[in-house]
Structures are given as structure tokens and as C-alpha cells.
Amino acid sequence: MSLTVPPRSGRHRSRMSRQRRVLFIVGGVAAVTALSVAAAFSLTALTAGAADPEVPSAQATGTASASAAVTASASAAPSPSAVGGCARPAAPAPAVRVTEVKLGTRVVGYGREGDTEPLPMALAADPNGGSWLAWLGTDKRVHLGRLDCADRLVGTPTSFAGIDLQDVHADATGGVLLVTRRGECGSGPLCGGSSSPCNTMHMIRFDTTGRQVWERQVTNLGGGRRGYDDGARFVWWYQHHGRLATDGRNYAAYFGVAITVRNGNCVDIHEGDRMQVVDAEGDLVSRHRDAFEVGCSHSWTTRIVWDPRVSRFVMVCATDNGCRIAQPDPYRTVAAGTCDGALFGGDLVLAAQKGYWTAWSQGGQVRLERFTTGRADATVRTGVRSSHPHLVAYGPGRMLLAWASGSSIAAQVYDTAGGKAVGGRFTIGVRDHDYQAFKPYPDGSAAYPAAGSGSSSIRIARVLPLSG
Structure with missing residues (x-):
């Protein structure tokens, strides 16, 4: 069989996922707050290399405007304190601000929110407190705009060639996009099955104006190698999502990848995941100790975080290798699951003092696991x-669990030491998406990009900081 695919848990959403989906927002204790922020984005300016003369600059698009609507929990303090560079108000109970951002260009819809x-859309926190907002246009370009402290669009967005958006991450001198572009399959021939797209994954470095500085492919097509050549690593039609992390100088991409293997006079295509590191000049970091050609296989919901306490990129995947949530390369089980079509992984953040928290779901039941280098030592x-x-990280010593509830998201705060619930539930008034991510901010807030009221707008839902 040429096109080898994982079980249903890797390719399809369960019926439950259409009804209720979950979000965790996590922060470390005060002693590791700075470490949590450093893991989310770097406060150190990256040294941008010269632009590749063969790579065109991003094209500018039209100016857009924004309008805001604010909703806050009933228990928010009348006169909350302000924290962070943007001076966003902090209160003893969670408050939510929703801002409608008008883009001037059409955004692709949610569809069925499947892995195919x-x-x-994706969002990144700027170290100064603002944001970079990326969205995939119906014009088959990835657009990028800057948001101010009030989550309003400022300046003129830029755009880049891309058939899919994966993630965006920011630092003091700009940031990096992770996008998918079309590639070539070649003739193979396949040992069986039918042909599918052979796409490529790219990091695009941009400066503080949103203009391209460099780009680097993190798959390996080109130079005579096409998707159906032995040894090719490309982006397939399913499990193609990826995430970014940075150590303050280098950027790492962890994403689903197709794996081409010769089998006699034909080739088989398998699926797994891949992690590559790119330096500040746009060059691949050779033999980086955390990078690998293939980690988990089969693999889905790949997640990554930088841990400055141990100077490592840390990753988790969901895999049918043992049907588990695991760390890749080498495999280390975090939590045992079942390959019944309802095993899904979640995001990954730093835990208090040491280790990590990851969220995952089995059979529609959400769990939170704390682990270091092996099996979880605490389960919520x-x-x-x-x-x-x-x-996602959310201020000192706390985490927030949230899930889709009708057309909105419900949420609950927990602490990061032992996973104890703090306070009551509240509502985040935007629509959830299975594969989009909340991002943490240096002031202790967290924000999420969601579908807007129309096809040319996006809503930014910001959970404002907690005081105390």
C-alpha cells in the first residue's frame, strides 16, 4: 500500500469535537513567570540576515481598520490595576475583551476544522505588548498585519505566497511565519494508491514593518528532489499543521510530514513529524541536538515549547505508535491512550519550577498531564x-481551561502547581477552532484569533491579566 495513513484519531474529528472543544491557558509560579514569557517569545532582538536576492519582498495590501466590543466578567474589579507594556487592566477575576478587526481582504472560512x-488565522505576541496577526486569504496569499495594545490594526498589512498558514511568532525585531507552498511530486512511481499534493513548508522572517528578510524551506524538496523520490520529506494532504518556538536567536518548526521510502521499483508514502531549527541568518542549524528528520510516526497534533531552564526545545505528539501522547526522538510515553479515533493532543507549556503541562483528550474526556522527561507524574x-x-501560558501560577460551548467558549482557571480549580467558569464570546491557538503576552494576558462577523474580519478575544 503506497499511501499509508494513520488511524481515524489522526485524520478525523470525532462527533464530540464539533460540539465541545477545550482550551487550556497556563502560567508558571511567580519564580518562573519570566521563563514562561521567554518560552513564548524572545525579548532578545534577533540579528536579521540580509535578504535573499532570489526571494521577492512581501507585497503590500490595503489599509484596514478595527472596531472593538468589550465584555467583562461580573466579578471584575471596578478599578483594576494595570500591568505590562500595554498597561492592560488586571483584575481579581478574569475579564474578556473582544475586538472586531476589519481587514479589507477576505479570509478563508473555518470549513469543518479538519486536519486536511x-x-x-494565527496570532503572535510582540514583546512590547502588541501583536502580529496572520491570516490566509481567499487570494491564496498569507497576509500579515500589526495590532496595537487595543488589538486594532495599524499600518499597512503585507502578504506572502502561500496556500496554507501554520503559525506566526514574534520578537523584538520582527518575527517568523510558518507557511505551506506548492511543491512537485514527480513520477514515483507509487507502489499503490492515488497521487496527492507534494507541498513544502517554509519559515519566512519579517522585520518590524512586516517586510520579508529571508525565507527557508524546512522540508527537503528542490535541487532535483521531488516528493515521490526516495528520501523526500514534504507536506501531505492531511496532518499538515505545524507550530513555531524560539530560543531567542534560533527558530524551530515542528510539523507533520510525509516520508517517501523506496520499495523495490516503486515508492511508499508514510506520515510522521519533523523538527528543524533555523538560525537568525536564515540558515538551517546543522545537527541541532533537538532537531530530527522523523520523530513520531504516525503523528498528529504536534506541539513545541522552548524551555530556557534546560536550554532545550521540548515537543509532544499524538501517535499510533503505542497509541499515546509521547515525546519524540526517542519515543517517551507521557500518557497512554487508545487508537479508537478519539485520541487527540493539545498544546504544551512550562510547568512551575520544572517540567511541562500538556492537555489531551481521549474519548471526549479532557485531561491535563504534568511530566518532565517521561511518563506524567500528575494527572488532572x-x-x-x-x-x-x-x-497557553497565562500569568503567574495559573492556567485556564476553556472549551467550545455553543457559539462561544467557556473557561475555568486552575493553578499550575497541582491543577487545582480557582474561581468559577466564565465565557469567551468567540467561536472556537480545533487547530488555532491562544498566545501568551508579557503582561499576563492571553489572546485568540477567531472568525469575525463577516468574511473580511477577524475577532481578537483577549483574556485580560489577573491581579494578585
Whole structure:
């Protein structure tokens, strides 16, 4: 069989995932707050290399405007304190601000939110407190705009060639996009099955104006190698999503990848994941100790974080190798699961003092696991029914669990020491997406890009900082 695919848990959303999906927002204790922020984005300016003369600059698009609507929990303090570079108000209970950002260009829709479909939008925290917003246009370009402290679009967005958006990450001198572009399959021939696209994955470095500085392919097509050549690593039609992380100088991309293997006089295509590191000049970091050609296989919901306490990029995947949530290269089980079509991983963040928290779901039941280098040493059974959990840092000593509830998201705060619930649930008034991510901010807030009121707008839902 030429086109080898993982079980249903790797390719399809369960029925439950259409009804209720989960988000975790996590922060470390005060002693590691700075480390959590450093893992989310670097406060150190990256040294940008010269632009590749063969790579065109991003094209500018039209100016856009924004309008805002604010909703806050009933228990928010009347006169909250302000923290962070943007002076966003902090209160003793969570408050949510939703801002409608008008883009001036059309955004691809959510569709069925499947792993075979493109990602509509992504958000990155700027160290100064603002944001970079990326979205996939119906014009088959990835657009990039800057948001101010009030989550309003400022300046003129730029755009880049790309058929899919994966992630965006920011630092003091710009940031990096992770995008997918069309590649070539070649003739093979395949040992069986039918042909599918052989796409490529690219990092694009941009400066503080949103203009391209360099780009680097992190798959390996080109130079005479095409997708159906032995040894090729390319982006397939499913499990194609990826995430970025940075150590302050280098950027790492962890993503699903197709693996071409010769089998006699034909080739088989398998699926796994791949991690590559690119330096500040846009060059691949040779033999980086955390990078690999193939990690988990089969693999889905790949997640990555930088841990400055141990100077390592740390990753987790969901895999049918043992049907588990695992760390790749080499395999280390975090949590045992079942390959029944309802095993899904979530995001990954730093835990208090040492180790990590990851959220995952089995059979529509969400769990939170704390681990270091092997099997989890603490499990929180949340009692929430959902299929696609997310995880993001949220201020000192706290984490926030949230899940789709009708057309909105419900949420609950937990602490990061032992996973104890703090306070009551509240509502985030935007629509969830299985594969989009909340991002953490230096002031202790977290924000999420969601579908807007129309096809040319995006809503930014910001959970404002907690005081105390």
C-alpha cells in the first residue's frame, strides 16, 4: 500500500469535537513567570540576515481598520490595576475583551476544522505588548498585519505566497511565519494508491514593518528532489499543521510530514513529524541536538515549547505508535491512550519550577498531564467533555481551561502547581477552532484569533491579566 495513513484519531474529528472543544491557558509560579514569557517569545532582538536576492519582498495590501466590543466578567474589579507594556487592566477575576478587526481582504472560512483543511488565522505576541496577526486569504496569499495594545490594526498589512498558514511568532525585531507552498511530486512511481499534493513548508522572517528578510524551506524538496523520490520529506494532504518556538536567536518548526521510502521499483508514502531549527541568518542549524528528520510516526497534533531552564526545545505528539501522547526522538510515553479515533493532543507549556503541562483528550474526556522527561507524574481529570484541547501560558501560577460551548467558549482557571480549580467558569464570546491557538503576552494576558462577523474580519478575544 503506497499511501499509508494513520488511524481515524489522526485524520478525523470525532462527533464530540464539533460540539465541545477545550482550551487550556497556563502560567508558571511567580519564580518562573519570566521563563514562561521567554518560552513564548524572545525579548532578545534577533540579528536579521540580509535578504535573499532570489526571494521577492512581501507585497503590500490595503489599509484596514478595527472596531472593538468589550465584555467583562461580573466579578471584575471596578478599578483594576494595570500591568505590562500595554498597561492592560488586571483584575481579581478574569475579564474578556473582544475586538472586531476589519481587514479589507477576505479570509478563508473555518470549513469543518479538519486536519486536511487550511488554517484560517494565527496570532503572535510582540514583546512590547502588541501583536502580529496572520491570516490566509481567499487570494491564496498569507497576509500579515500589526495590532496595537487595543488589538486594532495599524499600518499597512503585507502578504506572502502561500496556500496554507501554520503559525506566526514574534520578537523584538520582527518575527517568523510558518507557511505551506506548492511543491512537485514527480513520477514515483507509487507502489499503490492515488497521487496527492507534494507541498513544502517554509519559515519566512519579517522585520518590524512586516517586510520579508529571508525565507527557508524546512522540508527537503528542490535541487532535483521531488516528493515521490526516495528520501523526500514534504507536506501531505492531511496532518499538515505545524507550530513555531524560539530560543531567542534560533527558530524551530515542528510539523507533520510525509516520508517517501523506496520499495523495490516503486515508492511508499508514510506520515510522521519533523523538527528543524533555523538560525537568525536564515540558515538551517546543522545537527541541532533537538532537531530530527522523523520523530513520531504516525503523528498528529504536534506541539513545541522552548524551555530556557534546560536550554532545550521540548515537543509532544499524538501517535499510533503505542497509541499515546509521547515525546519524540526517542519515543517517551507521557500518557497512554487508545487508537479508537478519539485520541487527540493539545498544546504544551512550562510547568512551575520544572517540567511541562500538556492537555489531551481521549474519548471526549479532557485531561491535563504534568511530566518532565517521561511518563506524567500528575494527572488532572477536568470533567470536561471535548476533543481538541489547547494550552497557553497565562500569568503567574495559573492556567485556564476553556472549551467550545455553543457559539462561544467557556473557561475555568486552575493553578499550575497541582491543577487545582480557582474561581468559577466564565465565557469567551468567540467561536472556537480545533487547530488555532491562544498566545501568551508579557503582561499576563492571553489572546485568540477567531472568525469575525463577516468574511473580511477577524475577532481578537483577549483574556485580560489577573491581579494578585
